[in-house]
Amino acid sequence: MTETGPAMDFTLERYDPAYDRNPSFPMIFIGAPHWARYRWAAQFCRGKCVVDIACGSGYGTSYLAQVAEQAIGIDNDRSVIEYCRRTYPNASFYCADAQRFKLTQPVDVIVSMETIEHLPDPERFLERVCAGLRSDGIFLCSTPITGVVPQPPHHVRGVHRRRVPGHAGALLCRGLAPIPDNALGY
Numbered sequence: 001m002t003e004t005g006p007a008m009d010f011t012l013e014r015y016d017p018a019y020d021r022n023p024s025f026p027m028i029f030i031g032a033p034h035w036a037r038y039r040w041a042a043q044f045c046r047g048k049c050v051v052d053i054a055c056g057s058g059y060g061t062s063y064l065a066q067v068a069e070q071a072i073g074i075d076n077d078r079s080v081i082e083y084c085r086r087t088y089p090n091a092s093f094y095c096a097d098a099q100r101f102k103l104t105q106p107v108d109v110i111v112s113m114e115t116i117e118h119l120p121d122p123e124r125f126l127e128r129v130c131a132g133l134r135s136d137g138i139f140l141c142s143t144p145i146t147g148v149v150p151q152p153p154h155h156v157r158g159v160h161r162r163r164v165p166g167h168a169g170a171l172l173c174r175g176l177a178p179i180p181d182n183a184l185g186y
Contacts, residue, residue, distance in 0.1 A: 034059075034060070034113070035063075037060070037113045037114075037142050038059075038060040038063045038064065038111075038113070039063075040140075041060075041064065041109075041111050041113075041140045042063065042064055042066075042067050044109055044138050044140060045064045045067050045068045045071075045108075045109050045111075046067045046068070047067075047068070047069050048068055048069060048107075048108035048109045049068070049069055049070045049072075049107040049108045049109070050064050050065075050068040050070065050071045050072070050107065050108065050109045050110075050111060051071075051072045051073075051074060051103065051107050051109070051110050051111070051132065052064060052071065052072070052073045052074065052110075052111045052112070052113075053074050053098050053101065053110060053111070053112040053115060053125075053129070054074070054075055054076075054098050054112055054113070054114075054115040055073030055074060055075045055084065055093065056075060056080065057080065057083065057084065057087075058073050058075075058080075058083070058084030058087060058088045058091065058093060059088070060073075060111070060113065061073035061084070061088065061091045061093070062087075062088035062090055062091050064091075064111065065088070065090040065091040066090070068109075070092075071090070071091040071092070072091065072092045072093070072094065072107075073088075073091055073092070073093045073094070074093070074094050074095075074096045074098070074101055075093070075095065075096075076095065076096065076097045076098065077095070078095050081093045081094065081095045098112070098115055098119060098125050098128070099119055099120075099121055099124045099125045099128065100124075100128070101128055101132070102128070102131075102132075103131075103132040106131075106132060106133055106134040106135075106137065107132060107133065107134065107137065108133075108134055108137055108138065109133075109137060109138045109139075109140065110129050110132055110133055110137065110138075110139050110140070111140045111141070112125075112129070112139075112140075112141045113141065113142045114142055114143060115141065115143070116141065116143045117143050
């Protein structure tokens with residue numbers, strides 16, 4: 001169960017379900033797409049070993065843990081990881097950088113929602129993803145599409161609909177396909 005009130009400083013970049021219970025934060029428009037992404041991802045995680053990179057407040061990792069054999073959340077903010085460990089005991093949480101993380105063994109699924117647009121070196125991140133997946137593993141990610149949604153100033157780069165970074169292209173060649181525009185249902 002999540003603590004009462006926001007777990008960390010409020011930003012539009014780090015959603016926490018605790019915001020939904022705080023009347024001073026009308027978060028329905030922020031919370032709904034966050035939950036939709038994890039509901040979509042859960043169908044690929046049943047009985048699998050899952051790693052959620054840039055897990056933020058941990059609610060998504062915990063949600064995936066309900067269907068996964070094992071769920072691990074990774075974020076680069078130590079205080080957020082401490083919060084996750086206190087709040088979501090059904091998953092494991094570790095502090096690491098998305099562009100430098102190393103898994104001790106390959107996993108079935110790597111999830112990373114709304115991450116790549118914050119990274120100065122997304123190719124390095126995708127190299128780490130490729131290294132962390134089993135040969136038949138699945139990488140699930142989402143990112144705002146430049147030109148479709150406004151780009152906040154803290155986004156290092158936008159992703160254009162017709163431009164997929166090289167390693168993502170390699171992952172797509174392994175049998176993954178982009179999510180259809182209407183797949184998330186919002």
